[in-house]
Amino acid sequence: MRAILEGIVLAVLSIAALWGAWQVPSASTGETWAGIVPFGAALGLLIISGLKLACVRRPATERAADSPIADDASLQVIGLFLLAVIYQQSLQWFGYLLPTALVAPVALYAFGVRSWIGLALSAVLCPLIFHIVFFELLGVFPPFGEVFDLLDAIRE
């Protein structure tokens, strides 16, 4: 089942990539087509997905021994990924300090830290230390929150 799914995912990816390459306008005289390499790579991927699906034809008993596609731990990783997506999006809305102060204890809790003092400290220390290292010492300009920016509020 897993191998079939992998083959199908690769096939879908390659067809999408073929379609994308086909959208590239044709080359003017004396030039090479800009879509030639993406098209070739996508075609190669389609052939591989075909080979992958062709290789899956095995006895049912053997297929049954395949590992599950997703288990509980995988779902929890997806949960952590969603936290990452929310965090990166909230950096745009709320700047660096506030989202980091909220996400740091959540991440620590997810990895097994259960000390409430530790979690509370992380909400203060993580944004502070990262801010000092990257935005003060290295001189990187911090992301500005479009909706609300704690750093802006502190500075005012």
Place this chain on the structure above:
Amino acid sequence: MEIFPALLSVVTDPVLLLAILLAAVVGMIVGATPGLTASAAIAMLLPITFYMPPLFALAFLYVIGKSGRYGGSIAAILFNTPGTAASAATQLDGYPLARLGKAGKAMKVATISSIIGDFMGDIMLVIGVGFIAALALKLGPPETFAIYFAAFVVIGSVIGKSILKGLASALIGILVAMVGLDPISGEERYTFGSFELSNGIGLVPLMIGVFVLGEVFAQFEERRKTANPTEDDTREVESNKSFDDGNSLTWQEYKPCLPHALRGGLIGAGIGVLPGLGSAIAAFISYGEGKRRAKNPEQWGKGALEGVAAPEAANNAVSGPSMAPLLTLGIPGSTIGAILLGVFLIHGIQVGPTLFLTDKELVYKLFACGIFGIAAYGLIGYFGATQVARLILKIPTQVLYPLIFLTTFVAAYSARGSLFDVTVMTFAGFGGWLMRKYDFNVAAFVISFVLAKGAEETFRQSMLMSDGGALIFIERPIALAFLLVGLAAMAFRIRGIMKDRKLASGGLEDA
């Protein structure tokens, strides 16, 4: 010999020496920490090096890579957990030695053998790289494309368990690299009308995502699979205090290891020049060859000091020569090489045969830093490996990984001050985790991503030279030879897998 003035220049620069020392310590700690890799550390530190002069940046990351390879042996011997894939071969005899109360001896053998291997590799690099660069200057676009093609095929088919998945990973890497404006015609490719995508996918966020965030996701999954995720991993070394005992190593004890270390050094250096093969293959070949030639093969696997010397020398000997294809052809032979290529590009240095005309001094100074790096990790490892092991035991992983998780976001942002890079990093991290989980080849993906632009450029130049005919790659003997090398490497790999399958009476799936 350009290396001698370079060595003199480095030795008279105390700040650079301090950076090398720091890199040696960082690399050793990272390499020895199970779950952390030198690639991950280098990817994460990459944005910080934007603010350093090029030599400092390159030397710092290069020495972390070298020291990280060695650091893997500490975890393999003391924790029975290889810190890197290459040190899995060291674990075969290293951990039984630790169980016999000879952890100190095993660590010292690993250190001396690593130094021997690494020095051999670096000497070969220093001697050989100039010749390769001179030859590379004579290659035209068809030959260069054929080398790229061979690299794609070798990297895709030789690393990892499955050829199909390896090649698929390489092709996905090429497709991701194609996102953005075509550098020749300016046409948009896979941009879907997005302005951010028209600038392409950045190398730094992609690497931080795949190597660092992807690893954090993988470690998180591992922890959730254990019965009690709040319990920190009590590594077996807790009950194994043997690294305090039997610390001294006599010449009589090391003497039988020396031929294995020298042979391992040669094997590692030879394999290192070939893109994609890497330390793990070198270490296992050296271990197998050492056991075959050993006077005491029955002792190997049960605690033979020679069984530590052979893979460790080979593992570290890969480091120097793996820089040769990167510096002379712009083809990284390893993931660390791919990241270093990023550093060169970030600092506006064009890697390839012309590098030896434009920045020769920098290259030799980098080699000199590598030699000092070997000395630094050798000294720290010989006298302080047990202290490093104790330090690693004190690192609470349930705190370490969330901190790395948070660092990835700010590191990805710092590269260009772009929140789009943070988005790229986040999705690359998830993609990296999926690739690891389903046995796709992360190294092939990243190396292909890095190579794709150069390969495309040389391919299209060749097409223009031949008025659109692909026969140019067959008519030119050097190009044809490299195309055949790539196909032969894949054929050998398929043959090897088929042979193994026959022995195991398995199916075709993994081929």
